[in-house]
Amino acid sequence: xxxxxxxxxxxxxxxxxxxxxxxxxxxxxxxxxxxxxxxxxxxxxxxxxxxxxxxxxxxxxxxxxxxxxxxxxxxxxxxx
Numbered sequence: 001x002x003x004x005x006x007x008x009x010x011x012x013x014x015x016x017x018x019x020x021x022x023x024x025x026x027x028x029x030x031x032x033x034x035x036x037x038x039x040x041x042x043x044x045x046x047x048x049x050x051x052x053x054x055x056x057x058x059x060x061x062x063x064x065x066x067x068x069x070x071x072x073x074x075x076x077x078x079x080x
Contacts, residue, residue, distance in 0.1 A: 006079040006080060007079065008079060009077075009078055009079070010052075010055045010057065010075050010076070010077055010078075011039075011040060011050050011052050011075065011076050012051040012053070012072045012073075012074070013039060013050050013076065014073055015046045015073050016047050017047055017048070017049060019070065019071050020050070020051070021036075022068075023051055023070050023072060026064050030064040031060075032057055032060050032061050032064055033054055033057050034052055034054070035051070035052060036051060037051075037052045037080075038050070040078060040080065042078060047073075055077060061075070
């Protein structure tokens with residue numbers, strides 16, 4: 001079975017599962033492309049979930065989080 005090629009992703013980490021779930025709902029409502037994934041081992045985070053998105057969605061994601069007063073720990077650029 002062939003592995004799918006890695007691609008650039010912006011990955012937002014969270015301090016809690018509650019924050020990750022709230023962010024998922026807000027992103028879906030606002031049309032931020034992406035999905036919840038298990039937090040990659042390359043990222044140090046307290047929560048086991050992260051929001052993976054195309055890099056071009058980073059600004060949209062950050063705007064939605066600010067508008068809705070939602071918290072995230074960091075956004076890290078990775079190849080996934």
